[in-house]
Amino acid sequence: MNYELVYPMAAMVLLTFGVLIRLFLGRIHAVRAGEVSGTYYKTFQEGEEPRELAQLSRHFINLFESPTLFYVACVVAMVTGQSGTTLLVLAWVYFAMRVVHALIHLRRNKIQPRIGAYLASWIVLIAMWSTIIVGVTTGQ
Numbered sequence: 001m002n003y004e005l006v007y008p009m010a011a012m013v014l015l016t017f018g019v020l021i022r023l024f025l026g027r028i029h030a031v032r033a034g035e036v037s038g039t040y041y042k043t044f045q046e047g048e049e050p051r052e053l054a055q056l057s058r059h060f061i062n063l064f065e066s067p068t069l070f071y072v073a074c075v076v077a078m079v080t081g082q083s084g085t086t087l088l089v090l091a092w093v094y095f096a097m098r099v100v101h102a103l104i105h106l107r108r109n110k111i112q113p114r115i116g117a118y119l120a121s122w123i124v125l126i127a128m129w130s131t132i133i134v135g136v137t138t139g140q
Helices: 006-032 051-062 066-079 085-106 111-138
Strands: none
Touching (some): 006 051, 006 066, 066 111, 085 111
């Protein structure tokens, strides 16, 4: 069994962890600076988070949406013996698109390029799943 897909999966985990650390430190700073009440984080209903932190929070949540399909695709590919060069390249391209999406979303947050990166990541994800399905169906 080929386990090379573990590396782009690990890279996605590191990206998610990096966003989490940035979010955690940002929240601590905002509470200490009086920009948001610490009680806000009990239920996320009392008060309002500063825009930059809301953006970080949203991005962190986003990393648990479509990337879950990426992780599952990688595991399915490894289990079914479909992990080869094509899927490995697609997995790294997916990761790269998610990094581009994160950089756009967490910096200038321009909608058009952000949508483009997000769409590109979905196209790559669909290509990954299509490759897996064709491989399983044809017995390759």
